[in-house]
Structure formats: structure tokens, C-alpha cells
Amino acid sequence: MSLSPLFVEKAFGDLPGWDDDDHQAAFAAFRRSAFHVLTKPYRSGALGVDFHAFADAYAEARIVSPANRSPVLTRGEARAFFERHFVPALIPAENAGAGLVTGFYEPQVEASPVRTDRFSLPLLSRPADLVDIDDANRPPGLDPYLAFARQTPNGPVEYPDRGEIERGALDGKGLEIAWLADKVDAFFIHVQGAARLAMTDGRLARVTYAAKSGQRFTGPGKILSEIGEIPLAEVTMQSIRAWFKAHPDRADEILWQNRSYIFFRPADVEDAALG
Structure with missing residues (x-):
């Protein structure tokens, strides 16, 4: 697999701040990934980054027991590890513009194990009739973008979207994992694909994609920018939340334009400090 031409190879000395980075913390994070891939390998993306190219780095990182989560390399050793196994690459912004870096985190929200007047918005588990779709089982006429579909006696069809599900398309199927109080909190959990749930019964639970x-x-920031509610340059998670707080009666109007709906599964809280 060849790397995408978007990558421009650089040296570690070209990385701003590399000398001052916390290489031990970076190694600790990479080591967790090295054990994770033993049960769930990462998919290689369209940029041509081959998962198998990480094999030597993963093997070296796994020499340390997974039960030992504290950094075990010195800062210099951790830095040498990355410089030995990786090559920095620059991805130039299009048309000499500015790049955009996004990040993942796990929000923590209050939730209830049962529906109440306050907690009425569910996080749903995967339905039994939701099937994976690829070129081998995709029926003629089904949108080639779709990687999931609803299995019916007549074959796979497009699954109900966000608006249909939130209007009750899956009610009565017992899919509810937990109940939330805030529609915008629920939406951003869908965006992140995982969350910590501070349950009303005192437990700390977790859900993941x-x-x-x-x-x-379709992101709400894009929609709000296009309809003139938030200037594009000012679109952030904070500005989006502020807009929804000021316009709660328009939440469905905006959020249902994002047709994608995420299903979750319960997961262990392996380390409350992570995420």
C-alpha cells in the first residue's frame, strides 16, 4: 500500500514543540492501543497508512505488562521509540489555507437507568435487524454510501434515520441502555461515539459505539452557518451549544437534518482518568 501524495515527509526536527513534548505520556497512550489491536485491529484508511506497518512498534510496546499503566520508559527512551518507528509527515492545507485538527473525548453526563419525567431521551443499543452492508450483499438501488441497512423478508433496505428514530420508529424494542435529560448532550455523545454516564443510582457507567x-x-455547525445563525469562523462546540440553549424549540429542526443515528453498547470504565 502506497502512502497518499497528501503526505510530505519531514524530520522530527521539523515538528514544532517536539523537543518539549511529553513523550512518556504519548508512549503510554500508544501502548494501550498496542494491546487494544490484539482484539480489534484498526482499519487502514484511504490515506494509505497500512495497519500492518505498525506491527514492530506494537510488539515492542507490548513487552510491558498491560496491567502496568504508568510510563516505564524514561523521557529519552520514549522519544527514541517514536523516532525509531515513525516518520513525521506534513499534510498541507488546500489552497494554502489553514488546516483543521479535530479531537476525540468522552463526555460525562448524568443519566438514569430508567425513564423518568426528567430523563426521557434514550441511548439505544444495536437493533437485531440492523445488518452490515458491503458490495457483496448490497441490493441494486441501495445507496452505495450505506454500510448498514435494515434486514427485511424482501432483503436489505435503508434504515430509519435520526428523525424517524427519535419520533418512535424503534419504540417498544427494548433497546434503551440509559436515559438522558438533554437532547444536545445526547447529540454530542452521538458525535463522539462514546460517553461516561453518571447514573442516578450512583454508578459510573460507559457506552461506546x-x-x-x-x-x-451532517454537522449542526455547518447547518447553522448556512442558514446565517452562526458565522462559519465562529462555529465551535461551545457556540453550537449556546445556540441550542437559546433556541430549544428549534433543536429537532436542526438536529434531524443530520440523518445519521448512532447505536451504542455498554462498556467497562477501565480507567476513569482516560477520555
């Missing part, structure tokens, strides 16, 4: 309805994702 299981599957999705399959339709394309």
Missing part, C-alpha cells in the same frame, strides 16, 4: 443507521453525517 456499536453501529449506526448508515446515512451521511
